[in-house]
Amino acid sequence: MEELAREAGITVRTLRFYRERKLIPPPRREGRIAWYDEDHLARLRTIAALLDRGHTLNGIAELAEAFDHGRDVGELLGLGAPTEETPVRLSPEELADVFAGQATPENLAAALDLGYLATDGTDLVHISRRLLDTSAALVREGIPLADVLAAAHRVREHADALAELFTTLVLTTGTADRTPEDLQRLRPLAKSVVEAELSMALDRRLRGQRS
Structure with missing residues (x-):
């Protein structure tokens, strides 16, 4: 524990607090020895980065729980099933940056439920570069990420x-x-x-809005 705290640049007291809050997974134990590894160090650095970006410890705890209980990358990608989509690997802080602070626990849970995201160690994997870029573009246009994900549920059904x-x-x-x-x-x-039918449907909507 002392070695991990030193590598992460925090105190042992802070590390114990993070463990109590379940912000990091438990160590691997051999008898009385607790072994921490690079995944623990990466999680601590992620926590520090999220704190720097203004996230609260309560929010980070909920995110950590979602990471630890989300589907793994093999399940997300269908273990080699054919796809035309290109997956994207992201750290939690990179995902927070992509969505301008809207990567909340609720939105993360919705994305995991949709199958857009899965966990792979301390990283996240998004199933589709196209969907990620489109979702981020809609958020930049002022549409809340929660609304984008709710719409995605309806699109999935259709x-x-x-x-x-x-x-x-x-x-x-x-x-x-x-x-x-x-x-x-x-x-x-x-x-x-x-694509053709959607294009024509949008044309009809646009004409209706202008009339």
Whole structure:
């Protein structure tokens, strides 16, 4: 404990306080010896960075609990399932910077529930660079992150319904004996239809707003 405190630049008393608040995971024990590792040091440095950015210890404790109980990166990425999305690795403080202080425990829990985020050691992994960049852009436009995530839940429901419709169309109608490989090959067609229909729907909305 003394070595960890010294490396982190804090007192042993502060380290004990962090342990009591469950801001860091317990050490690995061998008999009476408690072993801390680089993950503990990284967590302490993350706590220091979040404190510097104005986060409270209560908020950091809730974030730490979310990190420790979130899905791991293997579950998030489907253990090698096909995807066209590029995952992004972030430290907690980098995530806080991306969303301008709106990376609250509530928003983090919502993102974990959506499957946007997972934990990998002391890091976070976002499932999609495109979704991360789009969410951050909407927040910069003044839309609260909580509202962006709530909308994402609704988008997910519609996207799942569209994916089911296209899967049924490809695999169970017309030519027999189609396979998941055919579905993978034809997925650009589904994306083209959805993008075109969404574009025209937005056009209709814009015309309605102007009339």
